[in-house]
Amino acid sequence: MELFWFIIVAIVLTVFFILDGYDFGVGIIHLFMAKEEKDKEVITKSAGLFWDSNEVWLVVAGGLLFMAFPVYYASVFSGFYLPLMMVLWLIIFRAIGLEFRSQFSHQMWRDIWDKSFGVSSLLLALFFGMALGNIIRGVNLGGVENGISKYEGHYFFLPLWDASFSPLAESPGVIDWFTIIIGFISVVVLAIHGANWIILKTNASINPKLKTTILKLNSVLVALTLISLVVWQWINPNCFDNFMDKPYLLIFPLIYILGIVGLFFVRKFDKDIYGFICSTALVFGGVTSSLASIFPVILPSTNTVNDSLTIYNTATTEYGMSVAMGWGIIGFILLFVYLVVQKRLMGGKVDKMDYGH
DSSP: OHHHHHHHHHHHHHHHHHHHHHHHHHHHHHHHHOOSHHHHHHHHHHHHTTHHHHHHHHHHHHHHHHHHOHHHHHHHHHHTHHHHHHHHHHHHHHHHHHHHTTSSOOHHHHHHHHHHHHHHHHHHHHHHHHHHHHHHHOBOTTOOBTTBOSSOTTOOOOOSOOTTOOTTSSSOOSOOHHHHHHHHHHHHHHHHHHHHHHHHHOOOTTHHHHHHHHHHHHHHHHHHHHHHHHHHHHHOTTTTHHHHHOGGGGHHHHHHHHHHHHHTTGGGOSSHHHHHHHHHHHHHHHHHHHHHHHTTEEEOBSSSSSOOEETTTSOOOHHHHHHHHHHHHHHHHHHHHHHHHHHHHTOSOOTTSOOOO
16 A cells, blocks of 8 residues: 555656646746747746646645655655745745736836746746755754764754755755755756747747757756766765666656657657657656655665655555545546646637736
């Protein structure tokens, strides 16, 4: 049952990053490339019409973690308390930026909320990437100092950064040079994903330029990916063991590689959906490869005193998981019906659709 619910949680998180990920990317593109009001308005629509349904998946992921892996939920939500509060405020300002910009026809008013939407989206992409970096790097479980735990072995607390700014420190912070690299990869991937979504859903005048931007960002992504693999191998020499022991897991990094390769042909695609499929493969492959590399661990310990958190030592009881099965089926049916109906209602280009008026 632990494996089953881990797969379900992983699927829900991956879907969240695919769906809300393009919203983050749209905000990044809006911040740096949308100059004319007609482009700003239509690009805002491409995120604004979908963001609330996309974030449902984040709520579901939190609920599933609380149900299936309560020890992990308690550990992560207390240890990452400060960055989680920052993420919460960024989500709020991104949403109100989208909802408020068109309430008054005044340039200063629109500029304020455009910046709110763009900057919040950029920082969210960066923070979620750094969060993934923290998960695969590990944390100082138990707050070990000089070989002694300050508190229970499944708890930890991370400052925003450690004075050494190193992932190899005894008590690393949320931000170090390794998590920043992963954060930059997240920003680039989601910017590509958002650009493909804009091309798919709008007739914005910047769409041809976006394809050139995707090619440039894709080249940057290749370089960052190679750097991250080398650095990760240095930080954790065993980071690729799972892929060697279970070769079938190589399907996940292969999907990521295929996404990168496909995006180099974005200007030759005769259908816009192909570019979006490639960037979806990037997000899917990146998230699943990271989870597969540490499985069954879900939060590594950077010390030798306390064990890493796994799907087995953080799970709830078998009875709890079995009871959740019935309600989970009902919940997922409602979730998928909601998703399908919403996507069908918003099918096609969004240029002529009403939003925010």
